[in-house]
Amino acid sequence: MLNERSLAVSQECADCPIKHRAVCARCDGDELERLEEIKYYRKFEAGQTVIWSGDRMDFVGSVVSGIATLTQTMEDGRTQMVGLLLPSDFVGRPGRGSAAYDVVATTDLVMCCFRKAPFEVLMNKTPHIAQRLLEMTLDELDAAREWMLVLGRKTAREKIASLLSIIARRNATVEASVPEGPLVFDLPLTREAMADYLGLTLETVSRQISALKRDGVITLEGKRHVTIPDMARLMDEAGDDADGGVFA
Amino acid sequence: MLNERSLAVSQECADCPIKHRAVCARCDGDELERLEEIKYYRKFEAGQTVIWSGDRMDFVGSVVSGIATLTQTMEDGRTQMVGLLLPSDFVGRPGRGSAAYDVVATTDLVMCCFRKAPFEVLMNKTPHIAQRLLEMTLDELDAAREWMLVLGRKTAREKIASLLSIIARRNATVEASVPEGPLVFDLPLTREAMADYLGLTLETVSRQISALKRDGVITLEGKRHVTIPDMARLMDEAGDDADGGVFA
DNA sequence: GTCCCGTGTTGATCTGGGTCAAGGTCGCGC
């Protein structure tokens, strides 16, 4: 998740990202057909839990539209988000029996799923599927480690800027199609969810967003609609160098 | 790294963990021989840098003996350790050209390496290598996400307890071979390195270790030799439930 | 309409861990 590398969903198979991302590029028609046979869609409403940590997980799949979060919770209720699933991101643990995190839809969500057992059979017979999954998993590992730096060493303001910068890169439409122009997007998360991602409290998130607004780093319409007039400025606030670490 | 799953190095191929971990179990003699051909060893002294972030990385491999760290550094010098490489852990990014992190030996270190290009050729021809690497990468992803919870939501004391608990699980010898008995090991990291792993300062690390000692959770001989009289107590201090999250 | 309730903002105060500073211990080179 959260990588340029896993961004593109090509027009011709936008309805089924996994087909494109894991397979298309290197699969022949026969393999695609077999994938097609075990494919199905699942829909969730905003707030619905896709799967609980520890539950048997008998599918893998990827997000077609909407947003989901991966979270871990301690017994006393402290929670940490460990991943954000945006369209085209993959969920699933080939070779594992059960989910390791809670997966929750934060908006209405459509996923393209494959039943796990036949998917694994197919994977074992089709080397480029395993290779593609390895690439995707390495991307996620990079993103997770990048996030460890955010959690361990950045200030609250830098954390917020880092999160906005990641969401902007994945979600934004460029205003008036001007490259380098202002980026505009809607925040897909509540202040509380942002706090859980960043290891902060929701009050601190709110205060820091207000501060970034006051300082002209971002503009807000309502509580969710964000404009970033100067992406380089935002990335500077995030403490990234201008090419943005793993996202370069 | 840091997973039970990647623990075992069998006696018969202790000289070459990758052979065992990535391949042995499912490879035939022919495949093993081809791996053997592209295998070589590298030695590093304590403090030496194995590779700098961004450098071309033309090998993959695994740690035979000694300890190395993966770290990320911001331009202003703040650093975050994102991984700890213990014997049998794998390093390398099949499909990637350059290192994403600084890799530094913190003790004398021996690695068993494979040249990347021929390794990838072999991987493409040998499905179970790619599958094994996928499993290992998923383990690392789990460990990285577990660590996000530590960094984002745990207190300094819990962080220290979490780190001790992980090192104990990987490194400890059981005192007098009594199962459930006290665990004994040497800390392979300076206080500063621990701080970098935990997102703390070295002073806080020192204070919290003193506090755990004062409270009888650990015993220290000198500055590095640790005894854990009651592992369950330590894990309780770490905020893990008794079976220890992803390490269960 | 109005009564909720989920969401977000802002203020006042507290505190865990950072920062700065002073020593202590040990091992190594000479």
Place this chain on the structure above:
DNA sequence: GCGCGACCTTGACCCAGATCAACACGGGAC
């Protein structure tokens, strides 16, 4: 032996962010 540098500990003080609390906004049910 002595001096030096790497590593560690402890104390005093400070501040970023947590906590507690009050209130504002807006949309849906009725």
